[in-house]
Amino acid sequence: MVATSEHEPYATHEVTNQPPPLTPYDASEDVALFEGLRREGAGWAEEDIRRLGLTAGGVAAQEWSELANRHEPELRTHDRYGHRVDEVDFHPSWHELMRVSVAEGLAAAPWADEREGAHVARSAGGLVWGHTDAGHGCPTSMTYAAVPALRAQPDLAKLYEPLLTSREYDPGLRVPSEKRGLLAGMGMTEKQGGSDVRTNTTAAWPTAEPGVYTLRGHKWFTSAPMCDVFLVLAQAPGGLSCFLVPRILPDGTRNTFRVQRLKEKLGNRSNASCEPEFDGTVAWLVGPEGRGVKTIIEMVNCTRLDCVMMSAALMRKTLVEAGHHARHRSAFGARLLDQPLMRNVLADLALESEAATTLTLRLAGAADRAVRGDAGEAAFRRIATAVGKYWVTKRGPAFTAEALECLGGNGYVEESGMPRHYREAPLLSIWEGSGNVNALDVLRALGREPGAAQALFDELALAEGADARLDAAVTRLKDALPKASQTGARRLVELMAMALQASLLVRHAPPAVADAFCATRLGGDWGHAFGTLPDSADLGGILDRALPVTG
The missing domain is CATH 2.40.110.20 (Butyryl-CoA Dehydrogenase, subunit A; domain 2)
Structure with missing residues (x-):
């Protein structure tokens, strides 16, 4: 029997290959x-x-x-x-x-x-x-x-x-x-x-x-x-x-x-x-x-914008956590961030996060200009906020689950904070009307609000000719509107949301981001889970833009 005095106390608990604390960091580094x-x-x-x-x-x-x-x-x-x-x-x-x-x-x-x-x-x-x-x-x-x-x-x-x-x-x-x-x-x-x-x-x-x-x-x-x-x-x-x-x-x-x-x-x-x-x-x-519903509906429009914003914030927070972990954790002889499949997952999450953030700020801009009397922006805000509320909050739970998985078992442990974010995500889809309520509200806006559909298509037209996949999606959307029904409301709103996000990224994001988004969300070159970007995607260009250097 070997005497314990020959061994350093707690030698079996030497900590290696764990990331340093993320905190403190700059949450605005985006x-x-x-x-x-x-x-x-x-x-x-x-x-x-x-x-x-x-x-x-x-x-x-x-x-x-x-x-x-x-x-x-x-x-x-x-x-x-x-x-x-x-x-x-x-x-x-x-x-x-x-x-x-x-x-x-x-x-x-x-x-x-x-x-x-x-x-x-x-x-x-x-x-x-x-x-x-x-x-x-x-x-x-x-x-x-x-x-x-x-x-x-x-x-x-x-x-x-x-x-x-x-x-x-x-x-x-x-x-x-x-x-x-x-x-x-x-x-x-x-x-x-x-x-x-x-x-x-x-x-x-x-x-x-x-x-x-x-x-x-x-x-x-x-x-x-x-x-x-x-x-x-x-x-x-x-x-x-x-x-x-x-x-x-x-x-x-x-x-x-x-x-x-x-x-x-x-x-x-x-x-x-x-x-x-x-x-x-x-x-x-x-x-x-x-006139209670009419009076309080303006309150609902504001809180629906906040649901989009809070979902986008959760996406960004969990992406930063996942990226920090991948930058400092090694497996099978290489950092996670350097491994092709993990890079694909993180880049796919980064696309979703940027699309959500960009749409949030566009909706906020429409709200700001509507308050100042811009009728066109008011019409756009009316339909686009309901579209964004449906789609961005629906993406939140799947996004946070994938980001949590990037941390492996560490992400499943309460003290990592990721379980709390995961539990939070579904609320934002339920608060101020669940998915069905918001999808039906889009149909209501199309049928009752003069100029709502035209305001959406005017926005999409700003990117016309910049990407063939986006142009094709807009054409599909125009063909689908006359046949809109409650049964197909979710499919219609999803197409609206992805076309709107794609148009914003095509106009304002680097080619690496816009091309990968259009190829996957509109072009069908995508799997059924995050991390299925095509080989043609510029993963480095996407990740360099998305992930701050922390720690």
């Missing part, structure tokens, strides 16, 4: 991101985005993200004396994430910013800050989206908009007018209907005070119950209507907002989602009675 930022009119924000990228990839922010998901929010229905309070307690890391997000203008600040590209700058910031935690993006997204809906009631907008657009995060339930900044949520879905909000049974009765109602009902899925105000749909005497519900009333008393339970979700666990019950809840009418 060529396509800054090209899109400048192209869509927000080049003035570049310095801020780069600064935010260093913060997002820093040790502190990455730790906040991990802690906010490990220590989930807790519902506190009563205080120690038995008073009903319906509050949700969060780990301090959540508040740090929220503080940065609001201060950096990722909530509703663009609505108070008159600079061209303000909404683009916000989306770019979201693409970068999305390298941290996705959950806290929910209240900031809803706060952003609440402003245009609230403008349907000018007196309420005058009161609340300055606080919603504030860059100060001021947590805690108090009288809204006494706070430095507000957050907004929304309550639409109910048990019996889900996305079919016209079946809502929550009732609203007018009071003696003009514009003030009381609500009674139960909402099935309402995120961010700690927000200060909510936009809620309820059945008024004149039909389904939109209402503003504050948690704290102007006299300082608590409005009836009983949080029955927090949802136990697959992902998005740092964020609280709940079932609130209204019973004599005081609410203010937003817009005319019976």
Whole structure:
């Protein structure tokens, strides 16, 4: 028997061939991101985005993200004396994430910013800050989206908009007018209907005070119950209507907002989602009675853009993680990054990521210009946002799964962070309407929105003649429109999405990226999984552009 003293303690645990920590890194190190930022009119924000990228990839922010998901929010229905309070307690890391997000203008600040590209700058910031935690993006997204809906009631907008657009995060339930900044949520879905909000049974009765109602009902899925105000749909005497519900009333008393339970979700666990019950809840009418869907649809358009943005951010984050691992890990005598098949996988993921990022910024540019009165961009935004919401969020789960697999068993371990990203990805396809809802919304836009189809084809025409495969796809799309049906809606929307992404890459990306994308997504020279790019693809050109040098 050999004495243990002859051996170095823990010699069997010498660590080799493991990548160094990615953190700290620059989450904004993305060529396509800054090209899109400048192209869509927000080049003035570049310095801020780069600064935010260093913060997002820093040790502190990455730790906040991990802690906010490990220590989930807790519902506190009563205080120690038995008073009903319906509050949700969060780990301090959540508040740090929220503080940065609001201060950096990722909530509703663009609505108070008159600079061209303000909404683009916000989306770019979201693409970068999305390298941290996705959950806290929910209240900031809803706060952003609440402003245009609230403008349907000018007196309420005058009161609340300055606080919603504030860059100060001021947590805690108090009288809204006494706070430095507000957050907004929304309550639409109910048990019996889900996305079919016209079946809502929550009732609203007018009071003696003009514009003030009381609500009674139960909402099935309402995120961010700690927000200060909510936009809620309820059945008024004149039909389904939109209402503003504050948690704290102007006299300082608590409005009836009983949080029955927090949802136990697959992902998005740092964020609280709940079932609130209204019973004599005081609410203010937003817009005319019976026009609730029309009033709140502008809010939905904004949050759908954020779903595209958050999916693109998840793609980019997991691609960076996979690339970092492949750069530092060796197998079978060579670095993973130097092995042809791994290069194919990473390059294929890079194509998908760049296409998602580029489309996100184009949609943000359309939103920015639509707000400033551009009717053509408004028509394009209407159809392209629904198309992008369907496709980019659908690609997210498969993308994050492939990126996770690049890390092998390391990626399947919770402490790598990749499982959290994987669990997050499906939410973005479900939130604000699942795939079917968005595909049908595209059909609705084609049938009811004058100029929507033409706006899409005008955009595609900007790349006409640049790639034969793209031209052929546009021809197929034109032939398919007259025969559009619900049964084939997904196939139609997928063709729209890939043609739109291809047109953007053909016009704005290097040939290596555009050619590989068109050959695979439109030309059929592709397999059924990531990593099946053809031999003709310029893998080096794609990877050199996509993967930052980290570590």
